[in-house]
Amino acid sequence: MTAVITRPEALLYDGVEWDYDKIKRVYDAVEHIALKEMGLDVYPNQIEVITAEQMLDAYSSIGMPLMYKHWSFGKHFARDEMMYRKGYRGLAYEIVINSSPCISYIMEENTMTMQTLVIAHAAFGHNHFFKNNQLFQQWTDAEGILDYLEFAKTYISHCEERYGHAAVERVLDAAHALMSQGVHKYPKKRSDLRTEQRRERERQEYQDQTFNDLWRTVPKPAAGQRPSKSVSERKKLLGLPEENILYFLEKKAPRLEHWQRELLRIVRHISQYFYPQKQTKVMNEGCATYVHYQIMSRLHETGQISEGAFLEFLHSHTSVVFQPEFDDKRFSGLNPYALGFAMMQDIARIAETPTDEDRQWFPDLAGRGDGMAAVREAWANFRDESFVLQYLSPHLMRKLKLFSVRDDAEDPYLLVDHIHNERGYRDIRKKLARQYDLGYLEPDIQIVDVDLAGDRKLILQHRVTNGVLLDEGDAKAVLRHIANLWGYEVQLIEVSAISEAILKEHAVTAPSGIGVV
Amino acid sequence: MNIIDRRLNPQGKSLANRQRFLRRAKEQVVKAVRDASGKRGIQDIENGEKVTIAAGGVREPSFHRASQGGVRDYVVPGNKEYVEGDTIQRPDGGGGGRGSEGSADGEGEDEFRFVLSRDEFLDIFLEDLELPDLVKQKVKQSESHTLTRAGYSVSGSPANLNLVRTMRNSLSRRIALKRPKRDEIREMEELLREAEESGEDAEQIQALREQLERIVLRSKRIPFIDPIDVRYNRFETVPKPIAQAVMFCLMDVSGSMTEHMKDLAKRFFMLLYLFLKRRYRSVDIVFIRHTHEAKEVDEETFFYSTETGGTVVSTALEEMQKVVQERYPHNEWNIYAAQASDGDNMSSDNAKSAALLRDAILPMCQYFAYIEVAAEHNMGLSALGRETELWRTYKQVQSPERPLAMRRVRSRREIFPVFRELFAREKAGA
Numbered sequence: 051m052t053a054v055i056t057r058p059e060a061l062l063y064d065g066v067e068w069d070y071d072k073i074k075r076v077y078d079a080v081e082h083i084a085l086k087e088m089g090l091d092v093y094p095n096q097i098e099v100i101t102a103e104q105m106l107d108a109y110s111s112i113g114m115p116l117m118y119k120h121w122s123f124g125k126h127f128a129r130d131e132m133m134y135r136k137g138y139r140g141l142a143y144e145i146v147i148n149s150s151p152c153i154s155y156i157m158e159e160n161t162m163t164m165q166t167l168v169i170a171h172a173a174f175g176h177n178h179f180f181k182n183n184q185l186f187q188q189w190t191d192a193e194g195i196l197d198y199l200e201f202a203k204t205y206i207s208h209c210e211e212r213y214g215h216a217a218v219e220r221v222l223d224a225a226h227a228l229m230s231q232g233v234h235k236y237p238k239k240r241s242d243l244r245t246e247q248r249r250e251r252e253r254q255e256y257q258d259q260t261f262n263d264l265w266r267t268v269p270k271p272a273a274g275q276r277p278s279k280s281v282s283e284r285k286k287l288l289g290l291p292e293e294n295i296l297y298f299l300e301k302k303a304p305r306l307e308h309w310q311r312e313l314l315r316i317v318r319h320i321s322q323y324f325y326p327q328k329q330t331k332v333m334n335e336g337c338a339t340y341v342h343y344q345i346m347s348r349l350h351e352t353g354q355i356s357e358g359a360f361l362e363f364l365h366s367h368t369s370v371v372f373q374p375e376f377d378d379k380r381f382s383g384l385n386p387y388a389l390g391f392a393m394m395q396d397i398a399r400i401a402e403t404p405t406d407e408d409r410q411w412f413p414d415l416a417g418r419g420d421g422m423a424a425v426r427e428a429w430a431n432f433r434d435e436s437f438v439l440q441y442l443s444p445h446l447m448r449k450l451k452l453f454s455v456r457d458d459a460e461d462p463y464l465l466v467d468h469i470h471n472e473r474g475y476r477d478i479r480k481k482l483a484r485q486y487d488l489g490y491l492e493p494d495i496q497i498v499d500v501d502l503a504g505d506r507k508l509i510l511q512h513r514v515t516n517g518v519l520l521d522e523g524d525a526k527a528v529l530r531h532i533a534n535l536w537g538y539e540v541q542l543i544e545v546s547a548i549s550e551a552i553l554k555e556h557a558v559t560a561p562s563g564i565g566v567v
Numbered sequence: 568m569n570i571i572d573r574r575l576n577p578q579g580k581s582l583a584n585r586q587r588f589l590r591r592a593k594e595q596v597v598k599a600v601r602d603a604s605g606k607r608g609i610q611d612i613e614n615g616e617k618v619t620i621a622a623g624g625v626r627e628p629s630f631h632r633a634s635q636g637g638v639r640d641y642v643v644p645g646n647k648e649y650v651e652g653d654t655i656q657r658p659d660g661g662g663g664g665r666g667s668e669g670s671a672d673g674e675g676e677d678e679f680r681f682v683l684s685r686d687e688f689l690d691i692f693l694e695d696l697e698l699p700d701l702v703k704q705k706v707k708q709s710e711s712h713t714l715t716r717a718g719y720s721v722s723g724s725p726a727n728l729n730l731v732r733t734m735r736n737s738l739s740r741r742i743a744l745k746r747p748k749r750d751e752i753r754e755m756e757e758l759l760r761e762a763e764e765s766g767e768d769a770e771q772i773q774a775l776r777e778q779l780e781r782i783v784l785r786s787k788r789i790p791f792i793d794p795i796d797v798r799y800n801r802f803e804t805v806p807k808p809i810a811q812a813v814m815f816c817l818m819d820v821s822g823s824m825t826e827h828m829k830d831l832a833k834r835f836f837m838l839l840y841l842f843l844k845r846r847y848r849s850v851d852i853v854f855i856r857h858t859h860e861a862k863e864v865d866e867e868t869f870f871y872s873t874e875t876g877g878t879v880v881s882t883a884l885e886e887m888q889k890v891v892q893e894r895y896p897h898n899e900w901n902i903y904a905a906q907a908s909d910g911d912n913m914s915s916d917n918a919k920s921a922a923l924l925r926d927a928i929l930p931m932c933q934y935f936a937y938i939e940v941a942a943e944h945n946m947g948l949s950a951l952g953r954e955t956e957l958w959r960t961y962k963q964v965q966s967p968e969r970p971l972a973m974r975r976v977r978s979r980r981e982i983f984p985v986f987r988e989l990f991a992r993e994k995a996g997a
Binding site: 070073074077081094095096097098099100101103104106107110111119120121122123124125127128129131132135151155158173215219223226227228229230231373374375376377378381384450451452453454455456457458459462463464465466467468469470471473474478481482484485492493495512514516517518519520521522523524525527528531 | 568569570571572573574576578580581583584585586587588589590591592617625626627628629630631632633634635636637638639640641642643644645646647649650651652653654655656657679680681682
């Protein structure tokens with residue numbers, strides 16, 4: 051127990067080296083503050099120590115500890131590795147996975163202060179958010195995700211053995227291209243990944259049991275005999291229009307094999323799992339940053355970490371929440387950490403020490419006391435878009451000196467249409483909220499029509515807002531992928547959302563054989 | 568809370584993904600490697616190579632909005648002087664940071680850059696090359712043999728008994744002949760004992776006793792293991808292909824060879840060595856340098872010490888012949904030779920060299936490469952058509968059935984291409 055003699059009684063640790071005892075001590079202290087003082091509610095924690103290379107690994111497979119194999123992950127790894135080795139880019143200090151138990155990765159290179167910060171940030175901040183935000187509660191299945199990924203990995207590698215790498219790769223390529231279009235935005239019921247796994251097995255068994263070669267010999271009705279249904283009737287039968295393209299292809303594409311449909315389903319589930327994270331970037335990071343800041347400050351106040359450690363923490367904290375201004379070389383959009391953290395602090399401030407302006411803008415929130423409860427409430431009930439719309443205060447807009455710019459390709463100049471003044475607050479807030487609205491950010495593409503009895507041409511529609519068309523090269527490539535899955539001609543029409551006028555058309559002819567690129 | 572140390576987990580989890588990626592980008596990577604190899608020195612081969620490939624083949628497309636056109640709104644921080652209604656000069660190329668938001672999440676890059684490891688680089692570089700006459704024609708006569716498993720036989724030494732096969736045969740025979748199982752016998756004994764104890768029906772006891780006798784007898788008649796069950800592992804002797812090669816490096820070190828020329832020669836030798844190393848389990852190298860007399864030396868001396876004297880090529884060939892006779896019997900070794908020279912030779916020696924090469928050296932060699940090095944800035948008289956003494960001499964020896972190849976190299980850049988030319992798959996040699 052020599053260590054106790056050299057450090058003051060209250061300090062949790064001393065120096066930069068970490069070991070398991072220190073981590074345990076720190077974890078207990080952090081847990082005490084997080085649960086008892088801040089009232090957080092978290093999944094059980096699992097902390098895993100990994101090396102830099104493993105961190106790169108995790109990066110390239112979208113942060114998940116296990117993932118099926120695909121060349122695109124290899125590509126990301128190759129690039130990240132080069133960036134890292136050349137020193138262009140550092141590594142994240144942590145990765146956290148929305149699962150139960152909640153897994154946080156910490157890197158062996160980190161100092162003890164960094165490990166403390168990571169525990170506070172990931173194991174409590176993100177963890178609390180994952181467990182309590184309504185989007186995550188509604189959309190993701192934290193208990194099931196790791197098992198499901200295991201299933202997906204095994205299933206895909208079986209497919210590779212059985213049908214060949216190339217065939218599997220073609221389907222996965224196409225599915226990845228459509229990942230953003232593979233999400234149910236209005237879930238019918240909470241998806242349970244374990245049930246999904248079981249259902250896939252049952253489907254397979256049912257098919258095996260009921261297989262009857264006789265069906266093949268049933269004569270097909272001659273073409274033209276079938277009464278052609280009215281357009282609205284056939285759309286209704288197919289559930290059109292449908293914005294979840296992957297779902298539609300999985301269910302309705304006439305020429306896919308069972309396993310190909312299953313691959314689409316796997317990619318779709320994974321995409322769905324990440325959908326809430328895409329919608330809560332600012333809040334999620336804001337929450338974690340706010341939590342780590344509070345916890346570290348408390349540890350410092352109560353004399354559990356040294357001045358030196360606190361300074362080290364402040365150094366990395368300030369670089370995380372640094373927001374370059376628009377004319378700065380380093381500017382690349384609003385930093386979600388900075389905005390999130392600033393808003394959380396602002397909410398607590400309004401709840402505890404409001405100004406007259408705040409009382410006017412936030413009558414329910416201002417002066418209610420207990421800032422922590424107020425932010426917890428915000429974390430539970432909002433996503434980025436509604437969060438900004440609800441909580442961005444004039445005070446913060448002035449602090450960040452926000453202004454909005456309109457870029458009309460027709461005009462030679464950019465127009466500053468609102469600044470942080472009395473007239474501009476509401477508009478800036480509305481516009482900023484919009485920048486975080488996925489429904490607005492991502493192009494609105496839907497499958498609108500297909501005549502299954504006729505030429506089976508699949509027709510997609512992009513409803514163009516503000517005259518911004520799709521990137522042509524990529525759109526064509528994705529259409530090619532869709533055509534490979536669908537098996538027949540595919541057409542994409544870009545129409546103006548306002549006038550319904552057709553602005554542009556893309557078409558891809560049917561592939562000569564299924565899956566032929 | 569659990570803390571788990573994952574640091575010792577197997578590394579290289581991404582290897583499978585990387586291989587898939589390289590396979591996917593194969594065409595472009597091969598092209599990039601070819602381009603890159605022309606520019607690099609051999610010592611760089613120790614490092615990986617950064618290659619840049621067009622992003623086309625490994626692009627991951629998605630539906631996203633174009634970066635140009637339409638009306639866009641941005642909210643940005645850091646207003647200093649603007650008031651409502653101000654106009655701002657459009658930044659070039661949508662820059663000033665705002666453009667990056669406009670391009671959404673699409674990958675705007677046209678090129679993809681990453682690092683190939685040394686092995687990957689060499690694999691791809693050497694992929695379509697092969698050694699001429701890779702296997703000695705005389706392999707059949709070679710002394711060394713090795714035993715290889717070759718199925719099963721019904722006879723053999725007890726040490727080679729294959730237990731699994733034997734027991735499997737035994738089991739199937741026992742099942743086929745319905746040999747009573749031990750449990751059945753025990754059950755029958757139990758029944759008999761019960762019947763005897765209760766002392767009931769004497770007739771039934773008798774029947775049971777007979778039945779028991781029958782099955783015991785049957786189990787004795789059908790042995791547990793019969794000689795026909797027994798199988799042995801069978802081995803066959805096969806001649807072992809020669810997996811060793813020796814590489815002779817011959818170099819003229821007379822005064823006319825400059826450092827630059829030696830450097831070129833060294834690079835070529837190294838490349839040949841790397842190449843041989845990947846094909847053979849063991850590769851020996853013999854360095855022979857010569858002026859007017861030849862000597863076998865170590866590598867250091869070979870490249871770095873200078874010597875003065877005339878140039879008599881035949882001495883080196885003789886020395887090589889001697890070393891082969893002493894240490895590398897040519898029916899057991901694959902013999903490769905590379906000779907580097909600036910092309911000078913004493914006129915009186917030419918005839919002798921040609922004869923030696925034709926009658927002694929080439930017949931025992933798998934391959935003989937002659938590299939004529941020239942000064943970099945000397946536009947190369949040879950390049951203009953005037954041939955050196957040695958070149959002319961060797962040219963006479965050259966014929967399609969002889970494994971002799973000749974190339975001229977003037978600068979480092981040419982080493983890789985020349986090497987590739989020499990060992991290109993279809994047709995080796997000039």
